[in-house]
Amino acid sequence: MPSPGPGPLSLVPFVSVADMMALVNGIGAERFLVELAAYIEADFRRWHMFEKTPRLATHSKEGVIELMPTSDGVEFGFKFVNGHPLNTRDGRQTVTAFGMLANVRDGYPVLLSEMTILTALRTAATSALAAKYLAPKGSRTMAVIGNGAQCEFQVLAIRALCGIDTVRLYDIDARATEKAAHNLAGSGISVVACASSQEAVEQADIITTCTADKRNATILTDNMIGSGVHINAIGGDCPGKTELHRDILLRSDIFVEYEPQTRGEGEIQQLDPGHAVTELWQVIAGQAAGRRDAGQITIFDSVGFAIEDFSALRCVRDQLARIGQPSKLDLLADPDDPRDLFGMLRRAAQTAGAAE
Amino acid sequence: MPSPGPGPLSLVPFVSVADMMALVNGIGAERFLVELAAYIEADFRRWHMFEKTPRLATHSKEGVIELMPTSDGVEFGFKFVNGHPLNTRDGRQTVTAFGMLANVRDGYPVLLSEMTILTALRTAATSALAAKYLAPKGSRTMAVIGNGAQCEFQVLAIRALCGIDTVRLYDIDARATEKAAHNLAGSGISVVACASSQEAVEQADIITTCTADKRNATILTDNMIGSGVHINAIGGDCPGKTELHRDILLRSDIFVEYEPQTRGEGEIQQLDPGHAVTELWQVIAGQAAGRRDAGQITIFDSVGFAIEDFSALRCVRDQLARIGQPSKLDLLADPDDPRDLFGMLRRAAQTAGAAE
Missing domain, CATH: 3.40.50.720 (NAD(P)-binding Rossmann-like Domain)
Structure with missing residues (x-):
């Protein structure tokens, strides 16, 4: 019987806040900023290759929540980010963020990353x-x-x-x-x-x-x-x-x-x-x-702008080897037969039942 | 010295594929579909309260990658989803997805969830x-x-x-x-x-x-x-x-x-x-x-449409108690002083150095 556990295609590398700090500190913040600026510079030089749109913003009286997507035709990236100036009163960040890179070819995410620290770095690098x-x-x-x-x-x-x-x-x-x-x-x-x-x-x-x-x-x-x-x-x-x-x-x-x-x-x-x-x-x-x-x-x-976040995610992805094997999230369903999503769900129930 | 470990504000509940299968199977797929349809019905009844926009689609010759955001003024939700009909040739899903709910008030994510299975369910429920x-x-x-x-x-x-x-x-x-x-x-x-x-x-x-x-x-x-x-x-x-x-x-x-x-x-x-x-x-x-x-x-x-995904995320969030404590992701930086992001990074380096 096929295993109901996560298959290899379902796992997405994940860079947590702790991972990001280890990555940046391992390289050194100043050197990381220099490398990051080089990624942004390289992407700005090939500006015409990117799909560009103003970010999608949801405004409220307290602040704004934004989605910032872009793609160079090979990879798609987006960032979720908020801006809430009064947040610091409750011990919260004004800006928090996370983001993702995915393959355009098959739409599969290849990296999910914290971007609160990364946004601070990419803003400064830009x-x-x-x-x-x-x-x-x-x-x-x-x-x-x-x-x-x-x-x-x-x-x-x-x-x-x-x-x-x-x-x-x-x-x-x-x-x-x-x-x-x-x-x-x-x-x-x-x-x-x-x-x-x-x-x-x-x-x-x-x-x-x-x-x-x-x-x-x-x-x-x-x-x-x-x-x-x-x-x-x-x-x-x-x-x-x-x-x-x-x-x-x-x-x-x-x-x-x-x-x-x-x-x-x-x-x-x-x-x-x-x-x-x-x-x-x-x-x-x-x-x-x-x-x-x-x-x-x-x-x-x-x-x-979204391209800066795309550059930052590319930079982190390329540096991942430096923090060893990143943790992986069981984020995508991966049935043995891709058309058999329902069967995967049913087999998981049977396995859980058998274990009781 | 403040701890460099993740603070409570930085952790986001995460529903993996395995968690989603346990949730749906625990309730029963058919009953889950009925409950989900009720959430969608309730949100369709208050349609005027939602911020609505056509989804943001990035098309390529192989398929499409989409971001689908909406908000009812209290919560903001979005889904990342792809559609790649030829994916099944490589054992991949045509459609994979994940999504998030966040508070409009402070912009903080409150749930990150797999949505490949959930999208199949909400499409059927709709x-x-x-x-x-x-x-x-x-x-x-x-x-x-x-x-x-x-x-x-x-x-x-x-x-x-x-x-x-x-x-x-x-x-x-x-x-x-x-x-x-x-x-x-x-x-x-x-x-x-x-x-x-x-x-x-x-x-x-x-x-x-x-x-x-x-x-x-x-x-x-x-x-x-x-x-x-x-x-x-x-x-x-x-x-x-x-x-x-x-x-x-x-x-x-x-x-x-x-x-x-x-x-x-x-x-x-x-x-x-x-x-x-x-x-x-x-x-x-x-x-x-x-x-x-x-x-x-x-x-x-x-x-x-995005509101269906919003309803589905609300439904999952409300059912989370049924799968016990969900796992949590270290997704958001949470420094002791929210303005001291740099200090948090530096202290993490010192702690790592001391541990060596």
Whole structure:
């Protein structure tokens, strides 16, 4: 009699939170960020090969739940992710996520992975990639406004790809700044805790805004931004949620991930829909100019796009060998005869009955 | 020092294939189908409360991969599902699936479940629900054309909800019919293996077509269908894939799940986009007529809609107590301080280092 236990086709490799931490720590967070950025860069270079759609978002008064699918024709990937700024009041993450890769050929999942940590890493890697192409040459100092879960990843990624040596931190909650400063101690980066956004951005070549609260829609005002800086605007990422004053946008060259999605979600929702923006992949692929001169203000209006998650899942899949055999989930039914799903169910009942 | 192990918020209940089989067998497949149909019926009655969108489909020459999200404002659910008709050649399922329920309030997943078996069950439960409202009174005989993975579930669900006592089976592969007849032996249903579709539909009150191959676009021709029958057309469910000759559609009253999705995927892709159809929920909620007379031909042009999967996930979640404590996945990062994701990662490295 055929065994009712899971067959080999039914098992999907699974990367838990513990596995992801072991993987990242085994490689080293900074090196992992560099490798991840290389995967994103490679996928941005072959942008035309991907099926692209704005993410599917379900908004509620508390936050948003999103599905972010894409495919390069060989593999299909998607991420489930939420954004709930008030979650931290109950000890929950603002953003949690998981994702999957599947074969396009047969539709079978090949990897299920936690993506809360991976999303933090890929967001930072994408920002660093943008800064690599857009920040002023010889940037030494970065500022981070918003010192929550994304902050340290931003600093390490931008140090790794752009070589900054000083970071200036500000958060409306001083304990968040303290937490980030503590975590960055010993990293070799000089950390300056600041008393205001204004103070934090002074002398900064690269500014990252990564705040979570929708109610603070203007983290940076026009007078705070001098010439010759690059801004990664991370926190403005859904309808009604922005961080930069409109006047800054009007003085800047704006780079986005995928224009049809960013129009509704990014800083540019404050602008006329016809306002010119450049997709970052165009700069990476050499099809559009990045920074043209030292005085220019460049903004990477980042909202997070499905291809970055696809790159991240590819990167994790390729590194899986490093964490040994991952655990596997009994996720897919695998009857001996694929048409005999009902028979598999019935045989499982018989086996269970026989064991009683 | 805080523990780097998974915290309670990071663990998501997981229903594996083995768990699902134990759940369904523990309740009994037929009774489970009845309970599941009740969940679908209840959700169809409150149709207006749901966020609805046609599923997001990625088509390739081999098949399709789909994401099917919906929300009732309290919970969000989605299913990942593929459809690859040629998969059975390699011992793989045509359709595999898994899905998730999450809280809208905080975006946290509350259930991850296999849905290959559950999709087969919910498809059958939905067909039976349609037949309950649309089939001729006193239906005794059903025909099933296509005796693959969906066949036996259709028969049991329709027997449970509509009380048929005879099923007539046909498949282009006689081994599939043999498999289904074998599985239905002892069910108390009289099973007749037929040599053609024509023979199978003779004397049938209810006809289910559930074939998988896109190349056979006309399973039923006009001359085969007399008056006074109900047809569940299950297999025509994506662009270019249909089962019924257009002339049958023109003589019938057509019921669909969600019109904007079915226009592109169902049998009605053969008709003018203005051709009138009725959404099944309207009949269930008493807002539209179902069967008006004994001679009418009714067609449930079923493609599968996200709300049915949402109902199925709700049903499984509510039954979880019956299988004891489900296993839990370490899927969500849960740092002691939700803003300190980086610190959690770093502490995990220190703990791993100390253990060496």
